[in-house]
Amino acid sequence: MCGIAGFCDFTQNLNNEYTKNKNIVIEMGKTLEHRGPNDSGHYISEHVAFAHTRLAVIDLLGGVQPMKRIEKGYEYAVVYNGELYNTDEIREDLRRKGYTFNTTSDTEVLLVAYIEYGTDCPKYFNGIFSFAIWDSFHRLCFLCRDRFGVKPLFFSVVDQKVVFGSEIKALFEHPSIHPVINQYGLCEIFGLGPARSPGCGVYEGVNEVMPGHAAIIDYSGMKLYSYWSLTAEEHRDNYEQTVEKTRELLLDSIRRQLVSDVPICTLLSGGLDSSVVSAVAANVLKEEGKKLDTYSFDYNENTKFFKASSFQPTEDRPFVDIMVDAIGSNHIYLECDHHSLYETLYEAVIAKDLPGMADVDSSMLYFCRQIKKNHTVCLSGECADEIFGGYPWFRDEEAYNTNAFPWSKNLDYRKSILSPHLRKVLPLDDYVQSEYQKTIRAVPKLDGESKLPARQREISYLNTSWFMTTLLDRKDRMTMASGLEVRVPYADHRLIQYLYNVPWEYKYHNNEVKALLKDAVKGILPDEVLNRKKSPYPKTYDPKYENLLKEELRKIMSDDSAPIHMLIDHEAIHKLMEGNSDYGRPWFGQLMATPQLYAYLIQTNFWLKHYNVTLKI
Incomplete structure (x- = not known):
């Protein structure tokens, strides 16, 4: 697995300000070094700038990214996060079509599959992935995410640029994007959280390529579309x-x-x-x-x-x-x-x-x-x-x-x-x-x-x-x-x-x-x-943990400068903390009961402060 980031801009030639664009994309990539501590690299072409951080799992020496390939005089480049589990089958199919390979990595297989199958390539993949490909023949950038969104891919469209990354923090390294939360973002945090609406990045202007979706970016703009979805069929097996x-x-x-x-x-x-x-x-x-x-x-x-x-x-x-x-x-x-x-x-x-x-x-x-x-x-x-x-x-x-x-x-x-x-x-x-x-x-x-x-x-x-x-x-x-x-x-x-x-x-x-x-x-x-009865991911029942949360939450509520101060009802929370917590009645899923509500509020306060979030209410 890895981290990918970059931006596409069809309003100018990025090589004309190469150093500036290189510095931006490198900084975007640095935010993802935890995802790929083994290696890093960048790629800049006429209309795209890519960054990659690598976690080496397959072909430790040969799978370096961004990976480039020249085919019939045209350059293709990829940054990819994921694993293909049917690499061998795809590689053999492509070999029969005349392609040769220089590595044993799934990255090269993915790139060659794009060259052969174009934007239909994800239909051939069994795996988890998010990737970006620059195609100099069709002069487009292709973004894609796996069918169930195991691997993330966020993006923002600003000033006619498409900025993308494996994590939202990479987007904030682009000078045009800032952490802003409007009332709909707060609805996500307090109404749906910790879940998120499909395709929603919570921050204003930040989106996520939905599972089973891809995007084509070219001179006409960005076109998002579904390449795969669940289908209803009559089940005939006994x-x-x-x-x-x-x-x-x-x-x-x-x-x-x-x-x-x-x-x-x-x-x-x-x-x-x-x-x-x-x-x-x-x-x-x-x-x-x-x-x-x-x-x-x-x-x-x-x-x-x-x-x-x-x-x-x-x-x-x-x-x-x-x-x-x-x-x-x-x-x-x-x-x-x-x-x-x-x-x-x-x-x-x-x-x-x-x-x-x-x-x-x-x-x-x-x-x-x-x-x-x-x-x-x-x-x-x-x-x-x-x-x-x-x-x-x-x-x-x-x-x-x-x-x-x-x-x-x-x-x-x-x-x-x-x-x-x-x-x-x-x-x-x-x-x-x-x-x-x-x-x-x-x-x-x-x-x-x-x-x-x-x-x-x-x-x-x-x-x-x-x-x-x-x-x-x-x-x-x-x-x-x-x-x-x-x-x-x-x-x-x-x-x-x-x-x-x-x-x-x-x-x-x-x-x-x-x-x-x-x-x-x-x-x-x-x-x-x-025959064991289902039991979910374990959580602590130690009262010392809940007491620690209450102590921290009281400190936050007594601090007038705390960013969450204006969002919460202090009296209601104090009353809640004075009562006995019910561990058996979660407010989200099976695990998030009253102690987790305290922790969620503590996290929310820290998030607003650490990211210097601008609230638009």
Whole structure:
């Protein structure tokens, strides 16, 4: 994985002010050095300036970027962030067409694929990617992002220039772009956050190339379009056939994503999803005479303070132990103390350029730094719950009957902590409902579907296009802040497309949560792990952490210069902190309860101050 940045300007020849443009794009690239600590480079042509920072994973010596290629007298150049998992197949196809290759890198394959297939090239890719290509033959710049947005790609159009980058911070190094938040940005922060509307960068004028989308930039401007999307199709396979097809797609995805020229590890929580990935990876490595390294996360003294709930019924450690014995991995147990968890909240904001999932982010960042000491590439079980229906709201009757995001059904709690002025001027309810309805209108459905299957499709689509994207966004930023590449086999587009059309009664076969996945992986896992009740990413239950948050939030509220001062209702927050926190009633997802609200406000205050955000209310 890597970091990319740059800008396109068809109103002038960038070579005429080469030094100036070089300095700008180099500074943009420097903001992304954490994503690619191994190498960096830049490229300037007539109308584009590219910067790249490299995390070397495939062809450590030959995959240097920006990569250029001359074909029939025309120059093509690429900056690319990602991995192609079908590199060998594409390379062989291109060789049959007469192309030769100088490296074993997927970067060269991607560039040659563009030269051969043009803007249709992403349709041939199985992988995670965002990239920019300069095409001197057609005199255009091509931007592209993978089908589910595993890899980020932000952009802004200003002064007839298109400025882009893997992270928003790179855009702010361009002299024409500044951190400004208007009322719609505040609706994102307080109404939808830590999620973001598809394509929205929150800051005024900052956008994101949506998953499955590409852009052509030339003399006529910028044209964004969708090259891939989920489609609704009649599911004709019976249950046994569906189980077999699911197993085939999932195992193929995991095996493909084990390709690397550096050692691979997995995240192993002891849950179903990560255990499947780890078990398959361990078997593949065993065939090669190698042993898999695995990691699990927890918090100091969490066993002492753990409180079971419907969202988090069991601790992870006993199930991790079962899996380690079963697959014979080299396992490392990582723990985080409450002080480190708190301190990393601020660094998590810088990693994301926005307030995020509070300690869910900061813990991931902390743990990834520990993993990076030994590994560069890691596989994760992320995304399985979205596509197999693992979350509680897939079975929540209220979610089916409420026109709202299932993981954040009620805005009253969010609005209660806002200042009276902000509640008056922000169109919070209208904004959130508008974004919800926009997604519902886009849901692919079959003609004549009855009400219940149609709503089940809506719940599924909301999860893949919103909740999954939020978790992938978090995963990318927290891992890449440490120079750690994390791959997500469950996000394979072939698997997600197939499962989108599988009826709910198959996924919930015999009223068993994630029954389809369990049946598909039978024989791979010990029964205790296979039948374990879902338990999400761990969080701390240590009261010392919550007390630390309250102490910091009180300091912020007593500081008249604190930028969040004018946005919050001090009396409401003081009253909240005086009561008992309910860990079992999250306001976002499964993990963000009252302590995470305190942390989110602390992050928001730090974000406004650190980025010197201009508020336009």
